[in-house]
Amino acid sequence: MRERQQQRRDRVEEWETRRRAKRSRNTGVRTHPAIGDAVVSGADDEFLLDPYECDLDSEQQGSIGEDGYSATVRSLLQSLESDTSNQTSFGSPPSTDNPTILDAETEPSRTTVYFASRTHSQLSQLIHEVRKTAYSEHTSVTPLGSRNTLCIHDPVRSLGNIQRINETCLDMQKSGLAANKRCPYFPNDPAALQNFQDHALAEVRDIEDMVQLGRQLHICPYYGSRSTLTESQWVTLPYNLLLQKSARESLGIRLRGNIVIIDEAHNLVDTLSQIYSCTVHLDHVNKAFSQLTAYFQKYKNRLSGGNVIYIRQLLSLLTALRKYLNSGGNRRISLTPSANDTEESS
Structure with missing residues (x-):
């Protein structure tokens, strides 16, 4: 872990050197496109509902075969037989060489500590205390937050309402949009995203530091912070991101095999009721x-x-x-x- 942290710091230092050299040569002013109104197609077909998955499944099941099973049931039986043939003996686990087996239950490569609290200010206090310790030099921390907290695209951020911010953010990622209608901060460049990861994990940062870093590197800190999860030893997050299954799935958070610390747990009942x-x-x-x-x-x-x-x-x-x-x-x-x-x- 110490070697990896040092490698990140070396890459950050190298990037900063190139940036300073480039800035000394470049006197132009960079401008960012502003978000316009939502793109609305003139065709009414855009508002037609797609068939539900359950309806499609029922259409694809087909008729019952001579064996009394539908195509779906036969497919499941064949899958079970294939899994059984991969076992070397009775009771032995299925081979993990098959990427479809146990894929959802893969254990994390390292133990991650998830620290949840009610407010971001309380989480920032934790970060402040971690910085005081000798472990901060060799500890990777990722602070997570909602788009409302981490969005740096001012026209979207100014919408205020979290639901409108979420919807607008997703709309600006749709394919087929003109360049000036897309979010200028969405991380499409792998090299730029890797650069954000190096900066984010090179030192212990709180949520405000991540916002500042996103503006500096021109990378969305909401998506950038998500990309650092697999390399983080500590993850700080508010209650709602930990307690909502949809939020955990969206962020790629896996609690199995990891450590969860809940600050002021007496607030959990009220929080769950609100969620x-x-x-x-x-x-x-x-x-x-x-x-x-x-x-x-x-x-x-x-x-x-x-x-x-x-x-x-x-x-x-x-x-x-x-x-x-x-x-x-x-x-x-x-x-x-x-x-x-x-x-x-x-």
């Missing part, structure tokens, strides 16, 4: 019903049979919610999953 619950207002239901009705009236003749059924089910659900919320004095309803649902999703 897995929502409040629905009558105004929200009315808008959803109106918009979905208008959509269905326009596209119902062009939708697949399965999607027609799903939309009608949603309209029935919204109708029931409107009736319930209009019948009482309470114009909102709080939805919280059961303990079993929360356990399955985490």
Whole structure:
């Protein structure tokens, strides 16, 4: 680990030397394209729903064969037979030479410490204390955060709402967009991304340092920090990124075989309640019903049979919610999953 840290520092120093030499020769001013309005196609086909995966699966299963099994079941049986033939003896594990076997359960190459706290300021305090120790010279740390915290593209960052920031960020990565509509900081160059990794891991940094580094290197720190996870010994992150399964999968976080430290764990109950619950207002239901009705009236003749059924089910659900919320004095309803649902999703 010490040799690897020194190699990173050497690459960073070499990059800084080249940058200073280039800056002394270059007197131009670099400008960044600004984000415009969302790209909207003039064709209505853009708003048509794709068939659900379950509908496609049912179409691809085919008829039942002479053996009484569908094509899907026969494929599964053949897969099981293939796995069994790879075992050298009864009870021996399947060969890991096959990349499809145990791929999702591959153990990490090193033990990573995940330190979660409620706020980024508390995580920054941890980083400050780590810097005081002799271990900081040989410790690689990655601070993780949301796009709302790490985005450095000012037109997107200024949107304020985390949902709008997420959606706009993903929209700007779609293929076919003009160059001035794409995010100028998205790391498409492997060499530039490697340079970010070297800088990020060469010393212990907090979340604010990562934002500053992203601006300096012209690389998105949100995606740049994700690329450093496999080389990090410590990862600091807020509660929601640790406790939400979708967030862990998106970031590539694997907890199995690693160490998890939760600061102020007495806040977990309230945090889980906030993450897995929502409040629905009558105004929200009315808008959803109106918009979905208008959509269905326009596209119902062009939708697949399965999607027609799903939309009608949603309209029935919204109708029931409107009736319930209009019948009482309470114009909102709080939805919280059961303990079993929360356990399955985490």
